[in-house]
Structures are given as C-alpha cells and as structure tokens.
Amino acid sequence: MKTIELLAPARDISVAIAAINCGADAVYIGAQRFGARKGASNTLQDIEKLVLYAHKFHARVYATVNTILFDSELKAARDLIVDLYNIGIDAIIFQDMAILEMDLPPVPLHASTQCDNYDIEKIKFLDKIGISRIVLARELSLEEIKMIRQEVSCELECFVHGSLCVSLSGRCYMSASLGGRSANRGECAQVCRKSYVLTDAKGKVISDGKHILSLKDMDRSDYLPELIESGITSFKIEGRLKDKAYVKNIVSYYRRKIDDFLAGNCDFVRSSSGKSYISFTPDPERTFNRGFTDYLLKGYREKLLSPLTPKSQGKYIGKIIAVESKRFSTENVELLNNGDGLLIISKDGIVSGLRVNKIEDGYVYPFNFIPLSKGDLVYRNSDIVFEKDLLIDEEERLIDVSMEFKDVDSGFELSVADCDKNTVTVHENLPKILSQKDISETINLIKTQLSKTGNSIFKAESISVVLSNSFFLRLSIINNMRRKALEELEAMRIQNYKREVQGPLNGAVVYPYKEIDYRWNVSNKMAENFYRKHGVEYIKPAFEIKSSGDENLMTSRMCLRYENDLCKRINSGAVFADPFILFDGINYFTVSFDCDRCLMIIKKRE
Template identity: 45%
Template sequence: MTIVQKGAPFIKKAAIELLAPAKDLAGGRAAISHGADAVYIGADRFSARAAAGNTMADIESLCRFAHGFHAKVYLALNTLLYDHELKNAKTLIHEAWNAGVDAVIFQDMAFFEMDLPPMALHASTQMHNMTPEHIAFLEAAGVSRVVLARELDLEAIGRIRKKTNLDLEAFVHGALCVSHSGRCWMSLAMGGRSANRGVCGQPCRLPWDLMDEKGKGISGGKHLLSLKDMDRSEGLLSMLEAGVSSFKIEGRLKDISYVKNVTAFYRKKLDAAMEIWGRGERASHGDSSFTFSPDPAKTFRRGGTDYFLYGRRQKIWQMDTPKAMGEKLCRIQSLEGGILFLEGAADLASGDGLCFLDSAGRMRGFHINRAEGKRVWPAPDALKGLKVSDVAGSVLYRNGDIRFRRMLESEKSASRKLAVTLVFREGEKDFVLEMGDSATGLCVEVCSGFDREPAKNPAAAQETVRRQLEKLGDTAFEAKDVLVETGPWFFRASALNALRREAAEKLAALRLEKYERPRRKPAAEGFETLSYPESSPDASFNVSNAMARAFYEKHGSIVQAMAFEKEGLPPGTRVMTTHHCLRYAFGACPRWHGADGGGSWHLKGNRVSFTLVFDCAACCMHVVSENAVQD
C-alpha cells in the first residue's frame, strides 16, 4: 500500500480568524467543532485567568485535535512575571512549543530578552496597544500580532492598519473590562488581588455610592462601573474593512454551553460578512453544522454594546445588576396567588430560569414549575413577600433556557467536517482508493488486491460501491464526491470499509504532517538601537522584573517606577483610566450635555473610597484611590 501527495501547494488569500476561548480541553475541542479557527488557553500558571489552568498533556491533546483542521492553539501567558519566575516561565514556553502550541500571548517585555523557542509572539491587550507608534515598535521587535485595546474605534483601527503589517486581533464579544486595556489596579488597591497576576476581585461589579464635588449624593447602591457585555456581531464587516484579521471572543471562565453557542453564532456572522467583503477566507479548514440555532441571549449575557466601535453613541453600562439577565420576553402584568400573569404569551418550559428588576430596582430571579400561555407558576416561595406593585410593569427576562441548554450539552450539538473526494479505480494488479483533500491539495492512495468476482447485479454494482465508500462516519471527513471507475465487480462491504478507514487514517496523518506552525519573526534590522516611544515609563507600564527593565532601558527608556505589584500602591494612586464616564452616564457631561463640569466626584464603597477625575479633552475618567483598606 502506498501514500502519495498530489496537487499544487494550497495558496491562501487573507486569512481571517475566529478566535474562541478554551477553559479546558473539552471547551477547546467544542470551540473548534463549533467553528473556531483558533482557541486560546491557559496553562497551570502565569495565565491572566488563574482559575482556568490546564496541564500540558491536555494542551498537547488540544493541539492535535485543532491541527487536524489546521486550526491553531495559543497559550495565554499574559501575566506579569517576577524575577524568580522568569526561569519557570521560559521552561513553560518550551514545554508548550514541544506540545504543539502555535503562539504565546504575553504582556511582559522580558519575553524579548529570553532564550525562547521559535514560537510566534502575540502582544496582549494589557500592553495597551492603542497607538501606531507603540505597535510599530512591537512589530520591529518581532511580534506577529497585537491584540488591540477594546476602546479603539474603527477610525483608530484603520490608522493602525495603515502603519503596520501585523495581524490585528480585536475583541468582538463577551465581558468587558471597564479599565483601558484591562490595566487596572482597583482590585489590588482594595484587597491585594492583582488583575495583572490573574486574580482580579472584580470590584467594578460591586455596588457603589456616588457623590459630587460638594458631597451631595447622586446615586446609591448601584453597580456604577459594571458594563454590558460586548456584542459587535453587527460590526464585523466594518472591522474587516478597517483591517482586523482575528475576531476574538472573551470567556475563558465561561461554561461550555456559552462557548458552543457564541462560537457558532459568530461563525455564521463572520462567514456572512466575509462573503460580502470578498477579500479573505477562513484561517482553518472544515465546515461546521449545528443541531441548534445559535443565540447569544440564551447563554450568559449582560446585555450588549459595540463599545465605542463607532464612537461614543450607546449606553454601555448596566448599573442595575452585574448578573446575566438573558433574553427579553415581555412585561409582567400582575401577581396573583403566587402566579405571574404576563402581558404576552411566552414559550417557557418547566425548569427555565426567569428574572426581573422589581420596583426598587433589585434583581429577582427564580425557576418555574410550569407555564401556560400568559400564566407562570414559579417554584414554591420563589416570590414570597412580593406585592403586585413590586412586579407589575417589570420586564421579564429568561436567563436559563433549559431546553436550549440540553441541546448544547449534547456532544452532537455540532459536527465539523473536511470535504474530500474519493476515487475508486482499477489498476493493473490492484484496486486503488484515492482520497483527496481539496483544502490543501493533499491526497493519499491505498491499494488492495480484491478478487475480480463478477457482480450478480451489474447495473447496481458501482452505485453499491459508491454508497459504501461515502460512509465516512465519525471521521473528520465528509465525501463531497465519490467516483467509481471499475468494472461491475462484487466487493465485500467489510473489505471496502477497511480500505476506506485506512485511507481516512492516512489522510488525517498526512494533514497533520504537512501542517506548519507559524514561527517567531526576527527583529527588524537596526532594532537594537530603536527607541521605545515612551521615554519615561511609570508604574502603569507594569515593569515587574529586572529583565523587562533592562529591555526598556536598552531602548532609551528610563523606568521611573516598577509595577505597583512590586512597590505597593499608596493612596492617591490612579488605579484606573476608563472611557466609561459617570458624568456622561448621569447627564452631566460638559461636551455632550452642556453641563458646567464642576470638580471631582467620589465613589464610596463599604471600606474604601475613590476620587473620580474627569479628563474631558481625552473623553475619559480616572479613578484615584483615596484611602487604604481598613481591616
């Protein structure tokens, strides 16, 4: 039996990537099966999501699965590193390279000074990738891709695209970090938990009181810094035209149902946008089919915002609750005898999770026992103590669709297949099955010496062979066409099955063999003498080890202060800069609402307070710590 390679090498147009999160091996495989061109995953250390770590054995298994579709796996190693951790981090990257990982996502400049394998480098959004000058420096250093700051609009992305040849990765869906580029020290200030070390306490999701410069209360007990989730599903074509080549879904802490649903949704949306755009193609191979209709509102969702993609034009915040509300159903008419009466009928099922905001603005959630038309029977005592006035007129949401979740929990919620052509022909001595992969031009031939036994029904013989050969079953392949070029011979089904299985195994192995991982780009000529755009990096640049400090200083930048995680964070420190402006949110913006501006405002929490300083020229808000946490 022989294996051959036929066809010219496959030539790609612009590769457009849908990038999905992988909490673990199962989540990564699900993302690939549901249409992702690449996934990003954390190891058991040095990940910006410390709660989503994985063994290298699992990462290696995920790489094998992904590479079968020529999809990629990226290692998220985007935390700050201390001096004593550099050696361990370097070892981890070498292990990841040996496991098959395609690129590493990083934020620590020490990476440029390490002796690393030839793995591609992706600059994390924590590196504050906002300006063409900063990104041009990273390109010269040998970075292959930058993850753009979420705050950038289409015009800014377009300006960057004109100044660089790097891959531009941008977030399109999921939870939003309210601080610029995720560079936030609020959690560190409040409880010593550093977001830059992967253990953010998410104080932005807590309730706060808001006072003006005179101490007058503006708002009490609201989740003032809590944002809606990003949803740029209607802006994908505009992002393609602006120069984005990788579309990233957030969610390494989300469950597998979320990953399946959102990945499938964006697969369809991105394919449609690419068809209109017409200048690119998918970065991986194979088509996914789904047993459900993807709908992001049916899994974790805090509402949706395109988040400055078209400038400041939307309500980006969700101050009532940081929890998922889900899909909007209808309004509640009344509550009588423990039964909810709705203004409109809703297609509900026993076990669904519903929620609403009561008359005091508090979120109320419950499961239902049954529903008929406009009537809903909540679980016993779920709404105990509530009056009609508490619920009447409230919008009802479903944040737990039990039937939808059961569909997603099925292992067969999606199937991803590679189209192949099979040719069964008669040689001089043997019969030959040829299986060819149109995506790569690869082809295998497997031979077998069948006896030439005349078929009892010559007219149907070839069709019988064709039907048997197209049964590719649980393999990664799907028969696009089957050609039978033999005489009317009789073939045992078991023999044809064995030949088909062997061909599929050989083609799968050949695809893996011919898969080429991206390699780290060499630094540009003259990079050693190139100056970093910022001459005096302060603590906000997150320099946490001597190797990173030496890198900056080698490129003409004198580090003014090491990272707050190293030197501490005293009162009076700016812990966050955000485009989410509370003056704008409360109708007091000088630019948008003609207000007089006034002085600083204040956030008051249970044990800590912050001053809000407004930079109207830059249209952003700074959060400054006022006092240390009191034990």
C-alpha cells in the same frame, strides 16, 4: 487572499474541542501558570492533546503566558514556553516584556491587550521590533483601528464579544490595591462588579448603591464586515472562565456571521478547514449576558453600564400584564418553560429573581412568589430548554473529501483528496472476479460503502466510481480501503500542517518614551533591561512591586458623567462639583475626568 480567524476562549480541553467543533479557527488556553485567568489552568498533557486535535483541521492553539512576572519566576516562565513550543503550540500571548529578552524557540509572539495596546506609539513600537500580532485594546474605535492598520504591518486582533473590563487593560490596579489580588497577575477580584455610592465633591448623591462600574457585555457581530475591511484578521471572543454551553453558543453564532461575509467576498478565506454541524440555533441572548454594547466602536453614543445587576440579564421577554395571588402573566408568556429562571426589574429599578414552577392557562406560577407589579420587566436568564439543547448537542466538524474508486491492472485503487490539496491513494492487489450484478448496482454498492466515513473527521462530499466491468468485491475490502485511506489522509494533514515562525526581534528600535512609570508594569530585571536597551532612561517599578499610594487605580473610557447625563458636551446645564467621590462601604475613591482625551481616572482617597 486574506485569511480571517475566529478565535475562541477555552477554560479546558473539553471546552476547547467543543469550540473547534463549532467552528473556531483558533483557541486560546492557559497552562499551569502565568495565565491572566488563574482559575483556567491546564496541564501540558491536555494542551498537547488539544494541539493534535486542532491541527487536524489546521486550527491553531495559542497559549496565554500573559501575566507580569517576578524575578524568581523568569526561568519557570521560559521553561514553560519552551515546553509549549515542543508540544506544538502555535503562538504565545504575552504581557511581560521580559519574555522578549528570553532565549526562546521561534514561537510567534502575540502582544496581549494587557500590554496597553491603546497607545498608538506603543503599538507602533511593538510592530517595529517584529511582534507577530497585536491584540488591540477593546476601547479603540473603528476609525482608530483603521489608522493603526495604516501604521503597522503585523497582524491585528480585536475582541468582538464577551465581558468587558471597565479599565484599560493592563492598567487596572483597583483589585490589587484593595485586596492584594492583582489583575496583572491573573487574580482580579472583579471589584468593578460591586455596588457603589457616587456623590459629587459637595456630597450630592448622583447614584446610590448601583453597580456603576459594571459594563454591559460586548457584541460587535453586526460590525464584522467593517472590522474586516479596517484590517482586523482575528476576531476574539472573551471568556476563558465561561462554560462549554456558552462557548458553543457564541462560537456557533459568530461562525455563521463570518461565513455569511466570506460567502460574498472572494478576497477572504477562513484560516482553518472543515464544516461544523450543530443541532441548535445559536443566540447570544440565551446564554450569559449583561445586555450588549458595541463598546465605543463608533464613538460614545450609548450608555455602557449595566448598573442594576452584575449578573446575567438574559433575554427580554416582556412586561408583566397581570398579578394575582401566587401567579402572574407577562407578555410573550408562551416563550417561557417550566424551570426557567427569570430576572424581574421593577419600575423603581429593583432587581429580583425567581424560577418558574409551571406555566398554565397563560400564567406563570413561580416556586418562590415575590412582590410584583404590573409593568415590571421580565427577562429570562436561565433558558432551560436552550441549555438542554446545548447540553445534548453532539457538535462535530467534518472536512469534505472527494473520493475516486477505480479498477486497475493489479486490482483496485482508491484516491481521497481534501480541500487543502492533500491526496492519498491506496491499492488493493486482488484478482478481478466478474460479478453477475449489473455494473450500476456494483457502482452504487461501492458508493454506499465509501460514504460511511464513520467516526473519522471526513465527510464524502463527492464519490466517483469508474469500473471497466462489474466485479465481485467483498464489503470488507471496500471498507478497509476506505478506512486506510482516511487514516492516511488524517496523518498527512497533521504532517503537512505548518506552524508560523517568529522572526528575530529588532533590538535597535528606540522606545517612544524616555521615562516610564508603574503603568508599564515593570516587575523584574529582565523587563527593565529590555526597556533600557531600547533607550528608556528612567523606570519606575510596577504597582505590584512598589506602590506610592497615589497611582491611578483605574483609567477608563467609560464616563460616569455621561452615564448619569452630566456630560457638559450634551447637557450644558449640568450642575455638580468636582471631583466625584466613589464609596464602596469601606473605601473612598476620587473620580476625575480628562475630557480632552475622554478618559476617567479613579484614585484611592486616603
């Protein structure tokens, strides 16, 4: 049977444990350095604690070492990977090819989406040299994923939810160009979320002051069966900077979606153990989102941008139906609560925000009344009740066990077995003293005590008690037997957990390109040696090492022609002069279009 993995982000150990409790089969987390989210670093001590907790459920922990490296950092990066392996990490997510030249322990290597896993030839090469898993580019369509699956044998992972980068991953240099904060170094300044003016070459204004590089968030929850059938085995949620409430909500939502699929498909199983118990109903629209898109999964068939605001849009409530002095009424006003945060979009596309002071007689009384009009759209982007539900929810994850209690010649015996075929048996050598109670009463008493699994990670799914007679047993004896058995079973689960092993890499595979430039992000001698060993003859350094000023700062599948109804494939009468010009108030950029490959290129204009 094929295993299916739900992979969750973790800003820190607290978020990671919450994700596991809510049903994540694996989490990915950053260490102190070299992670693509500089604001989400963790100590080795915390990661070790996380590994121990995760492995109880046979869940995995992946560490991100996915920035490009400078020569002075190579030793520190290798030492970090060795340390991570020694504390039990299950895989390293990498970007820099220097890591493939290092003398490392056999930790599985996952090629980050930052490796530009949009190029089929690069993907095939990584597979041929023996990489364990490839994280596919978000821009790939379902048909492209199916084609890749036919070409490679390694595991394939894809993103299914979260924030989207407008540029192909690993090929965005805009932040580095404008302020020296390199996305490939984990320092992205989110310049794609700024507002811009867009004109054509003759100065005709196409868009003025909107966030025209800011994409909606990804949501592919309706396409999980198709993605599974196309060969994806790991489903990744973006969000290593997101808070615990967000991660709990989204993980729980996808856990239910995947479990629904698994329930009707016996050829697939989840990759970890246990059931999650939560007290809230997950809903992605009720935590941070900019609106949703499946992002090109079935082609470019919808608008991808969230141009009015880069902030959370939240859940649509309805239209304003009446405005009075200091109060207004909206459709579905009964859905709102005191303290909710609202986002209002006017008919002119002006975005404003307010917070609800009270709801009374079908009207909203905001703390800060602002000009509103009938017909304005109302979204709730801070759901006070849902946020409270997430905060107070004590999510837990439990592994079903079967228990069998019986009397033997020397006393009493308790056997406990879990779903992964781990079994422990504990004995209590005691004289068997007959009890005056009816045997059925004794059996019920024993079952009651055995079912009290307390703070363990286990839940008694079935309990069998077989006695030859009614015996007197102190409750403390039954409790001690149960406690000892569960402690031994938990230790056995950790002991029997097997980490995957990275096989040797094939150094004889020829790289598909003889010449590579800044887009390959070669920032150190070891990465250069890697490419030369595989037949590359001409290598230009990374943008962060040397910039010519003429690089493509962004390469995107999002198309500003399409987003503004100017794509000539769907609007043959569109009139404009190339190239388009972007202006952020200080800098000018040229925007050109490669329509044959459906790519948009942004460059700095001097």
